[in-house]
Amino acid sequence: MNRTLVLLLGSSALAATAGAAAAQELxxxxxxxxxxxxxxxxxxxADHDIDVNMVRLSSGEAYAKVRAEARNPQTDLWWGGTGDPHLQAAADDLTMEYRSPMMEELQPWALEQAETSGYRTIGVYSGALGWGYNTEILSEKGIEPPKCWADLLDPALEGEIQIADxxxxxxxxxxxATLxxxxxxxxxxDFQKxxxxxxxxYTKSGSAPVKAAARGETGVGIVFMHDAVAQAEEGFPVEVVAPCEGTGYEIGSMSMIAGAQNEEAAKTFYDWVLGAEIQSMMPEAGSYQIPSNKNAxxxxxxxxxxxxxxxxxxxAEYGSTERRSELLSRWDAEVGGVGN
Structure with a gap:
């Protein structure tokens, strides 16, 4: 075999190896x-020969990105965030059906999320809505801590509440949607006005309000209760509240993107993150949601x-495209766009 042919074959092998390596991305x-x-x-x-390119976005931002890239998807997998925008993405055919072999290990509510979406999304954790308040701020100002939704309208709390957009x-x-x-x-x-x-x-991130309360920048942050717990566990003077009238909850979800460039890598992560061992590890990262794996x-x-x-x-209703769009448009017109 002549030297030129050897070099060509070697170059082809290297190119093939490089291509294979490049394909192992998520x-x-x-x-x-x-x-x-x-x-x-x-x-x-650490456990897989797959390089992950991760971007952190709030749920609404994530949905907007996936929708904007529908003709040329740049995302393979969307993990976490409230289930409503995941359901909207499923209804808009932006995500793909996938039935993980891990499904038999999951809680009923996680499977119900999958069934509702035609198996285009699945539940990965759950948590209830509430708020956290800074005990020191409210005590110093003589403000009675809010225990119910109605209490949040107390004039003494003027300028003391943060909630996301x-x-x-x-x-x-x-x-x-809960209100x-x-x-x-x-x-x-009328209540929100x-x-x-x-x-x-009105913050961009859902957990930002209680982080601001923990730092003493505001009195009350309306968030998922587990986000308030995370601040309390870090030693901040935050008390966690479940509204007395009742409250909604999230099913944090995960979806594979239709037309994903790295579908096999996405399936690998999808199955892995539904495992009991991985979900049991999450508190080490400050996550206090309820895991979807029954054995976690x-x-x-x-x-x-x-x-x-x-x-x-x-x-199903509040994750639908039509209902979600109606409520957001009304919020923009009557709350978010008025005097802000």
């Missing part, structure tokens, strides 16, 4: 807290949902 959107996202990526890369945040959209189901639509918007007088900021160990500090008055949250 483009991931993570809609949980940054620390949780980074922990998942580091653990996965429901356009970008799945947490805030869950709050919006509508709890009070009725017109009553819920009154609440607006006490809101100092729930965090000791996680809110006991059996002690929380939960509404019968209609994921």
């Amino acid at each position: 483009n991931l959107i993570c809609s949980a807290d940054q620390a949780i996202c980074e922990r998942l990526v580091s653990e996965f890369e 429901p356009n970008s945040s799945g947490t805030a959209y869950t709050a919006l 509508v189901q709890l009070m009725g639509e017109d009553e819920a918007f 009154k609440l607006d007088a006490n809101v100092s900021q 160990k729930a965090p000791e500090a996680a809110p006991d949902l059996s002690e929380v008055k939960l509404i019968d949250y209609d994921f």
Whole structure:
């Protein structure tokens, strides 16, 4: 064999090897807290020969990105964040059907999420909506800690409440949908218009309000209860509240993107992250949600949902494209776009 042929064959082999290596990538959107996202990526890369390109986005931002890239998907997998935008993505055919072999290990509520979406998304964790308040701030100002939704309208709380924008945040959209189901639509918007007088900021991220409360920048942050628990566990003076009238909850979800460039890598991550061992590890990264794997160990500090008055949250209706768009448009017109 002459030298030129050997070099050509060698170059072809190297190119093939490089191509194979390049194919072992995963483009991931993570809609949980940054620390949780980074922990998942580091653990996965340690166990697999797959490089993960991760971007952290709130649920609403993630949905917008997936929708914008529909003709040329740049994302393979979307993990975490509230289930409503995942269901909307499924209804819009932006995600693909996948039935993981891990499904038999999952909680009924995780499987119900899959069934509702035509198996285009699945539940990975659950958590109830509530808020966290800074005990020191409220005590110093002589403000009675809010225990019910109605208490949040107390004039003494003017400028002391933060909640996210429901356009970008799945947490805030869950709050919006919860109030509508709890009070009725017109009553819920009347409540939010009154609440607006006490809101100092509509944040981009769903967990940001309670982090601000923990740092002493605001008195109350309306968030998922597990996000408030995370701040309390870190030693901040945060008390966690489940609203007395009742509250909604999330089924944090995961979806594979239709037309994913790295489908096999996405399936590998999908199956891996549903495992009991991985889900039991999450508290180490500050995650206090209820895991979807029946064999995973729930965090000791996680809110006991059996002690929380939960509404019968209609994921199918409030995760639909039409209903979600209606509520967000009305919120923009009557709450978010007024005086802000």
